[in-house]
Amino acid sequence: MNNNVREIILKNNKKQKKSLDNVMPVIFFTAALISIITTIGIVLTLVFDALKFFRAVPFADIFSTQLAPLAANPRFGILPLINGTILTSLIAMMVAIPVGLTSAIYLSEFATEKIRKRLKPIMELLAGIPTIVYGFFAYSFVTPLLMAVIPGLEAKNALSPGIVMGIMIIPLVTSLSEDAMNSVPNALREGAYALGSTRLEVAVKVVIPAAISGIIASFVLAISRAIGETMIVTIASGSSKNFTFDITKSIQTMTAYIVEFTSGDAGSGTVGYYSLYAVGLILFVFTLLMNLLAQYISRKYREEY
């Protein structure tokens, strides 16, 4: 028996180190790499097949307003899809930004703690509803409702999914803007109150300017969400490939195009199939730029207190 304690500890430590302590970091590192591999995978799949599309279709055709992927003489103008995406996103922003920002102002500057504690979980609930449910809601409730008000509204249109998408995004704008407003130090508010300002004046002239970077970042993230949103527009805006600014008519977004084409019978290897990846690539770049812009804004223009 060796009674030297130090030796026993050293021996035990060595045993332990050999086993798990050396292996686990490698396993964790590999797991962490999966997220990077996922990004690389996304970029590679999109770029690889999108290139085949860009090689097959001349650029002048891509930037045209003629889209007919399944016609005998297929046309692949992407402008109708970009137009549809911008149209629905704009409508969504017109709902989400005013309602989301004013809700945030109310929760952060006006509401008592009690009301806040009741309203916030409802916002979270709204944010947790799957988009397919919103899609069903847009198609089966909002569209008929709008049809009663707006004559000439088609059963599938850009307006209804735009509005519902805006409602879906309200919680995002509210919670991010409210976070930004909450991080404005109270000393600033109290200074303004001491000068005799009303709550509204404090909110508009002190809190919002101080929190503007976070608020703008929340708007940009909201736009990114609207651009990438799929099921609501797929269900409620139809699949018309016309280039139109008329929001009462059916349009198609980039995301809806991808869904329509993959759930259809487009054979792999055709130009139509590769067009999916081209649209996906443009969509990916759009949303990535928006997300990076939001991160940049909130980092660069943050006021430090």
Add this chain to the structure above:
Amino acid sequence: MECKITKNNELNVENLKKKIKKRIMIDKSAKLVFLLSALFALLVLGILIYRIFTQSIGWLDIQFLTSKLSIFPEKAGIFGAIVGSFLLMVIVAPVTIILGVSTAIYLEEYSSKGRLQTLIKTNISNLAGVPSVIFGLLGLTVFGRLLNLGSSILAGGLTMSLLVLPIVVVASQEAIRAVPGFLRDASYAMGASKWTTISRVVLPVALPGILTGSILALSRAIGETAPLVVLGIPTLILKIPQNIMDDFTALPIQIYYWTLDTVLTAEYANLAAATIVVLLLMLFTLNSIAIIIRNKFQRRY
């Protein structure tokens, strides 16, 4: 606010009072408008739930829950979709939790502050912003075609896992970061190695936070539709999936197809509503469990 001062250096009190009154009135009306807009969310939620519940009444019964799909609305049921959603979770849960927690442990405990750590962190926050339909394209290409998994449960589950991975990573990171340093120090002082400290001290303390995040990720995965549609889940599957290599349908997919086909058969809207009720109840249960775990087991130091 500029106050008009009269020639003999006195405040025009009347004028001032009027101005203050006006400002207070504007303030009060603004408060009302803001409150209404905050209540708008509540209103919409109320209408949405009311509409869907009333539409599902008479359709949501035991027969609906236990029957297979059918083109006849009276006979149709969502048993296959429930089994499909469940099997999907059987894949998503272990894959995301193992990958997500491991990534979080690496980022919080092992990685040194440097380019690689920043790269992984930025990458994860950007992945969280990638539209789900793009993950569908990734799944279609890599899992569906390259690995030849087709539109099986395995392909859907792996695609969904990658989609919700950032949620688990971020939640686990926060949970691990919230474990106070003195617990680690105490463990090291007892002679424990790094892995022993992480597995016996850090993870048990962080577990409630990790579980909450994982459940929220699962509830996102259950409701997500676009990636599965892009994977090419067939419209009508009459067979109940037996194992993870089978084709399947899931609750959101069923809602999608029934909503699209309301043009053909009006009753499909009721079936879609009934399925939505089932889906929402599942989400509600999951979220309640998450909240209970958060409130009951999360210790604060």
